[in-house]
Amino acid sequence: MNEHEARQIRQTVDMVYRGESRRVLATLIRLLGDFQLAEEAMHDAFAAAVEQWQRVGVPANPRAWLVSAGRFKAIDSLRRRACFDASQAEIARQLEDENDAFMPDEDTAVEDDCLRLIFTCCHPALPPPAQVALTLREVCGLATEEVARAFLTTPSTVAQRIVRAKAKIRDARIPYQVPSRDELPMRMDSVLRVIYLVFNEGYSTPSSDISIRNDLSEEAIRLGRLLMTLLPEPEAMGLLALMLLHESRRAARATTTGELILLNDQDRALWNQERIIEGGALVERALATHRFGPYTLQAAIAAVHAEAPSAAETDWAQIVGLYDVLFRMEPSPVVELNRAVAVAMRDGLEAGLRLIDIILERGDLQDYHLAHAARADLCRQLGRQEEARVAYQRALCLAPQQQEQWFLERRLAELDEEPTLELKGRGVLSDQ
């Protein structure tokens, strides 16, 4: 084989790795019953592929070849360890006997393995940071260093979380399976939460390392797509739709210098129509099932915004209605606040302000910067400059992120510049 052919084989193996390594891993975990052993076996299998495919050519079904090679590599390595630990020999024998259970050609079997991997990584018996780290590492194939950079922590912290999680999976015997019907809703929540957390980490938190954060959102969307393909539950559709609709506004949500632009002020020509169309269609599908939940409702609200040609032409009545349903499903003061802002747009600023004041007086969101920012915005538009100033200052004290602080400082400065009444319907909370 000449140098050119050898390079081609290496490229093929690389390509198969990118496309299939997670599926190979998912199946190997099931066959070997151990995360660590499966991971080592997968790497051995790919190393063997580079060498053997050069001699005998690329097999017709590379994935099946890799699973089978990985399994034999694992049995070999257990045999070698058996020199030191007799129990390993027994495990190796068992693995050989279980050969029949394995049919790598069946796509449904492979899909089930991917789902098993997702549900195991997101098992509620694991601590949430470990669920996220494990999912990014095992399901998405991110390196430990990449996970660490994305979550502003050290690789050793991430590595330790993953090691502990794998130890718990092994010692407490967390099963490698798709939950049964009656367990599914609770377990699905856990998976959706992990995916949305990964997305928000990439979407909301500003970082000097923008590319990693964008990648993280893309990764979450990829995960959402995978989950929806494997398990088309309404809330899986809803979450994917919600992420697509948020992501569609990425180019419009900040200035080139990184300053936040609120939803109503964004240049809608910058919104990604392809994502809006895909997200909107998913919302429709999820709503049609009548089994939707909070993710679908939030996506539906995002879709109403996405489909409006301008802030003024937004169907605020529908948004208020959707918040009503969301509030019944998930009564939280944050939902109530968002509803109040929508009411301000539908019924007038004062109506919205009254509702916000009721929430604040109850004491629920006293420490939530967006509650004060929303109050400030409505006061400013009503020409109540002093009240607006106090509320902006309160929000500024509470705002956790640099970007939001800049934004509030700018608003405060504007108050001094233009004391006149402004009637344009500007500024509705964040762009969420």
Added chain:
Amino acid sequence: MKYLCLVYSDEDTLHSLSDSPRDEECLAYAESVQRSGRMIAAEALHPVRTATTVRVRGGKTNITDGPFAETKEQLAGFYLVDARDLNEALQIAENIPAARVGSVEVRPVRELGL
């Protein structure tokens, strides 16, 4: 695999909340786990004021009144079950009537390294 399901609750309210299980319900549940073939043992405990703690240090036995640690919730009882995996153990745990007013800690039993 064996799991120990430790039932913790606030002793002062365990029997007096609207959701508190009565002994008949607890017994009925224990019997249903027994029938499923997964029960090894299950017992309810007297309150911690009846507890006595024993320590042996340097060959000397020290006996004190009270539980090992003062906690907000106390150990009220346990189930020792034989389950296929953690999911099955969690299912048994979530149906223990006292889980409605307390918490159930599920711990895999470790085989001694002999």
